[in-house]
Amino acid sequence: MPKLTMVQAINLGLDQEMQRDDRVIVLGEDVGRDGGVFRVTEGLLAKYGETRVIDTPLAESAILGASIGMALAGLRPVAEMQFCGFSYLMLPQLEGHASRFRARSQGQLTCPLVVRVPYGGGVRALEHHSEARETLYAHLPGVKVVVPSAPRNARALIVAAVRDPDPVVFLEPKRSYRAFREEVPEEEEVMPIGCAIVVRPGTDLTAISWGAMMRPTLQAVEELQKQRKASIELIDLLSLAPLDVETIGASVAKTGRCVVVQESPRSFGPAAELIAVINDRALLQLEAPVKRVTGYDVVTPYFGREHQYIASPARIRRALEETLDF
Amino acid sequence: MPRKEIETFAVSWLQVLDETGTADPELDPKLPQETLLELQRAMVRARESDARMLRLQRQGRIGTFGPCTGQEASVCGPALAMAPQDWFAGSFRELGGRQIRGEPLTNTFLFHNGFEEGNVQPAGVTRLLPVSIIVGAQTLHAVGAAYAMKYRGEKACVVTFLGDGATSEGDFHEALNFASVWQVPVVFIVQNNQWAISIPRRKQMHCRTIAQRAIAYDMPGLQVDGNDVLGMYVAAREALDRARGGGGPTLIEAVTYRLMMHTTADDPSKYRQDDEVQQWWDRDPLVRFRKYLEARGLWDAQRQALLEAEVKREIDQAVQEFEARRDFPPDAPFDHVFGTRHALIEEQRAQFLADLRLGEGGHA
Structure with a gap:
């Protein structure tokens, strides 16, 4: 099995889907000749030509709006927003139309499309290039929000997203794009959307995260387990919408303790929702308050300070310890 | 190095029927009698449906809607020029066009009474997008659908409608640019009805015509008398023929007038004068076309009465069907x-x- 970065893995998934299905179209700013600013679509133009790999004018609302029209007319567009910080210009089309056509027409018209959005910090980039804003998307009914955390699941999930009958916002954690490699099988592999996975089982505490925060969370768990005897169950959400409430509820009901780790600002973030889900499903089994390790409610600082603001393994480990010791 | 003119542009105006209903013999498309009568029927049906909907709304039997009275020609002309395989991506003031594309009035009533069931079209009614309420957004869907038609080699076009207010939205400009860069088969029809709720055209834009917006995107654009159904039919047919032949998009500005309120929730007496409205009633597109038909011996008072009675029966039946509907699973x-x-x-x-x-x- 070849060892791929997340960039290469998503590229492989897109390539294979384009090979398999000529309804799949890739469009966005610089996705063709340049292969995308992160090179996720590299080589696709040469293979599939300009009608299927479209370098669009610079207009995010139009990229999604036109994708909606393509999807309504039977194509399977995969649009790229160059950075999360520019993706808000597509929000009116996402909230106003992509998310609604199915409900609006009671299933007669649908929008099977994917919007890929590189997101999150940690790559020393300019302003607007480092935000984690998953809540903006996860709050919209009718939109699925997927966040891979590693090359292999990124490939399996992009395939699922392309085949999904609904609009999928595919948030790609930039920090994980080239941070590490993983074996990714050549043959088809698909993971279901809307399902979290238990990365490692445990009995004393549930740690929940997604995307780029999975690595520091795992590191904190491993460090802690070297220090003391604690069995920690680690959950990778993979999808923020629809949220896999069953896996979360079952795990915390079993362990009685939980820490949620998110990169984005604290208030109204996914961690807050997870705590509410746990209240509904496992309150009486809780041995400690559910703790969240999050970003702060400040404007995302320029990259000179970002390493101080994104939760470190040390912060996560402290939260794990406090929750275990409560 | 002297300065020199490197490009010059012109904006053309099209009117086939003048305000007295007289056709320019050079421009008259000489449509078959059957098509002429279809246009007449479509416009009368839209006018009568609108009037009934206003009553239903005032009686609390349906919710808010945007009346189309006065704008029947600018929508029915293009809708009848479309081929069955073409897409209709409207805004919210195109009742006559939706009817031509096959939407049953029962659906229209259901939609305006707050049920999504109104957007579930019966078998055979396809490529008719639901009413789009976010101003201008549908123009981008039209461009995407047109891309799909070109990509799949279908000889199908997309016609999208919007108002003068929508031309200030970014989506409209993005749509024109994408359509132009991609050279896709889409026709943009701006119903310039002079008012975007309370904002008159002169506060909406400084440019003298909306048609000239096409120049910036290097696509054909023209201004048409939107109360002249033959002019609108001819303009749309030309644009559709060009699009079908691979000639790309067109922008048509239909100069017309919103004779009624923006929606039933609006009171236009707050911002415009009755004498202005009266001037436009004097240019009623239905009266003009009827005169044209009468001059050709195709129409008279008796036929008019018969058509109105027939249309009213259809509407009565639709009201009954709509009000009998109870199958709305919560x-x-x-x-x-x-x-x-x-x-x-x-x-x-x-x-x-x-x-x-x-x-x-x-x-x-």
């Missing part, structure tokens, strides 16, 4: 969040149904 919205079932949604459905029983005095 939990239908849970069926259509996603195309796949998910525990989160199903749990909330169960909760909703229990809450509903509670609200109805039952037990959860």
Whole structure:
């Protein structure tokens, strides 16, 4: 099995889907000749030509709006927003139309499309290039929000997203794009959307995260387990919408303790929702308050300070310890 | 190096029928009698439906809607020029066009009475997008659908309607630019009805015509008398023929007037004068076309009365059907969040149904 970065893995998934299905179209700013600013679509133009790999004018609302029209007319567009910080210009089309056509027409018209959005910090980039804003998307009914955390699941999930009958916002954690490699099988592999996975089982505490925060969370768990005897169950959400409430509820009901780790600002973030889900499903089994390790409610600082603001393994480990010791 | 003119542009105006109903013999498309009568029927049907909907709204039997009275020609002309395989991506003031594309009035009533069931079209009615309320957004869907038609080699076009207010939206400009860069088969029809709720055209834009916006995107554009149904038919047919032949997009500005309120929730007496409205009633597109038909011996008072009676019967029947509809499962919205079932949604459905029983005095 070849060892791929997340960039290469998503590229492989897109390539294979384009090979398999000529309804799949890739469009966005610089996705063709340049292969995308992160090179996720590299080589696709040469293979599939300009009608299927479209370098669009610079207009995010139009990229999604036109994708909606393509999807309504039977194509399977995969649009790229160059950075999360520019993706808000597509929000009116996402909230106003992509998310609604199915409900609006009671299933007669649908929008099977994917919007890929590189997101999150940690790559020393300019302003607007480092935000984690998953809540903006996860709050919209009718939109699925997927966040891979590693090359292999990124490939399996992009395939699922392309085949999904609904609009999928595919948030790609930039920090994980080239941070590490993983074996990714050549043959088809698909993971279901809307399902979290238990990365490692445990009995004393549930740690929940997604995307780029999975690595520091795992590191904190491993460090802690070297220090003391604690069995920690680690959950990778993979999808923020629809949220896999069953896996979360079952795990915390079993362990009685939980820490949620998110990169984005604290208030109204996914961690807050997870705590509410746990209240509904496992309150009486809780041995400690559910703790969240999050970003702060400040404007995302320029990259000179970002390493101080994104939760470190040390912060996560402290939260794990406090929750275990409560 | 002297300065020199490197490009010059012109904006053309098209009117086939003048205000007295007289056709320019050079421009008259000499449509077959059958098509002429179809245009007449479509416009009368739209006018009568609009009037009935206004009464239904005032009686509380349907909700808010945007009346189309005065703008029948600018929509019915292009809608009849379309081929069955073409797409219709409208805004919210194109009742006559939706009827031509096959939407039953029962659906229109259901939609305006707050049920998504109104957007579920019967078999055979396809490529008719639902009413789009976010101003200008549908123009981008039109461009995407047109791309799909070109990509698949279908000889189908997309016609999208918008108002003068929508031309200030970014989506409109992005749509024109994308359509132009991609050279896709789409026709943009701006119903310039002079008012965007209370904002008159002169406060909406400084440019003298909307048609000239086409120049910036290097696509054909023209201004048409929007109250002249033959002019609108001819302009749309030319644009559709060009698009079908690979000639790309066109922008048509239909100069018309919103004779009624923006929607039934609006009171235009707050911002415009009756004498202005009266001037436009004097240019009623239905009166003009009727004169044209009468001059050709195709129409008279008796035929008019027969048509109006027939249309009213159709409307009566639709009202009855609509008001007899009871099949609105309260939990239908849970069926259509996603195309796949998910525990989160199903749990909330169960909760909703229990809450509903509670609200109805039952037990959860």
